[in-house]
Amino acid sequence: MLVEFELIERARKGDAGAFNQIVHAYRRRILGTISRLIFRPEDVEDVGQEVFTRLYFSLEQLRSPDGFDAWLYRMTVNACYDHLRRARRRPESRMADLSEHQILSADSAAGLNASQIESERSAVRDQVSVLLGAVSEQDRMLLIMKEVEGLSLKELAAIYKVNENALKVRLFRARQRVLKAMGNKSV
Amino acid sequence: MSESAQDQTLDRLLHAYRQAAEYGEPSANFMPELWARIESRRSTSVVFERLARIFATGALAVTLLTGVYMTLSPAPPPVEETWVENVVNHQLAQRSAYFGPVQVQTAAYQISPGK
Structure with a gap:
């Protein structure tokens, strides 16, 4: 705390x-x-x-x-x-919906911020976003809370108010789906 | 790629994602906007609370007025007999008209004492 x-x-x-x-x-x-x-x-x-x-x-x-x-x-x-x-x-608002002025300012902002590190980070975010898209919203959140946020099963059980075994099963299945999506992507 | 290699790649990717999606300092407007949001929600709830109080007071007033009206309004004329009693009495009256007591007139015979 x-x-x-x-x-x-x-x-x-x-x-x-x-x-x-x-x-x-x-x-x-x-x-x-x-x-x-x-x-x-x-x-x-x-x-x-x-x-x-x-x-x-x-x-x-x-x-x-x-x-x-x-x-x-x-x-x-x-x-x-x-x-x-x-x-x-x-x-979602897309580039095609924006005015010419908005597109120019978005481009220049992107140009200013685009460093090497940022582009790498952006690539990682995109990759994870695509991979986690293979599982449901609930499973994706659960997976992120466990694998990225580093919460323990006990903490997750307190958050989701379910028992740890049920969480383990859900996490295992979610992970398997993501791995399958990874396999499909690399093939 | 073997399964364990894929597992490791996924772990590395998720670890990298934690750093890639790290959020820096929030903007300077974060706290003022947060308080503005709290105030706006509080005022909405105050309006709802006031409306609820007005409705509750109105309902109480109507109940009291109805009670007072019922107490003070002139009482209806007392009913002497109930509807059921009325029907029964009417039936009895009709029966008595058709099936009144039969009056039997006996013939008067005079028996002469000499016979």
């Missing part, structure tokens, strides 16, 4: 300063998780704000301090699901 429970208690009583401290302590971790879960860097802060807004209004429901991290992760995963659901309904 990155903060003391006493800070959470103060935030729960309406202390805005205490809530700010909680957000400062967790925001990089939460934004990183969101970034890896939703694959859309431009929406990360929006989803992050949604997570912390939900946290603000549901702090009263927190029963024990031990469960805070798992609880916040659960909120993050749910907000990501909601975002992905909305994004599916919302038509």
Whole structure:
């Protein structure tokens, strides 16, 4: 846990300063998780704000301090699901829909940011995005939480509220599907 | 590629993905926008709370007024007999008209004492 429970208690009583401290302590971790879960860097802060807004209004429901991290992760995963659901309904804006001015500014911004490292990172993101596209949204999130975020089975069981054995089976199957997709891609 | 080699490649790729999708510092607007969002949601919930309170008060007032009206309104004239009693009495009245007590007139014979 990155903060003391006493800070959470103060935030729960309406202390805005205490809530700010909680957000400062967790925001990089939460934004990183969101970034890896939703694959859309431009929406990360929006989803992050949604997570912390939900946290603000549901702090009263927190029963024990031990469960805070798992609880916040659960909120993050749910907000990501909601975002992905909305994004599916919302038509994506493409270059063809943009004005000439917007295309020029997007190009120049891309040119300025395109370093060697960034292009490599972008390639990795694309590759993972394609591979994880072989599994369902739920399994993809589970796989990322386990393999990328490094959460233990116990932590995942607390987040998803299912037993560890069921999680193991789901993770194994998801991984097998991704490996199969990898095999197909390399053939 | 063998299965274990694929496994290792996947592990490496996912590890690289963690670094590739690392999120830096949030923008300067992150906190102000977060508080604006909280305030806007709070004001929405306050509006809903007020509406709910108005409806609840209205419902209570209507209930009280109805109660007062029922108490103060003039009582209806007392009914002497119920509908069932009315029907029964009517039936009895009809029966008595058709099947009233039969009056038997006996013939008066005079028996002469000499016979």
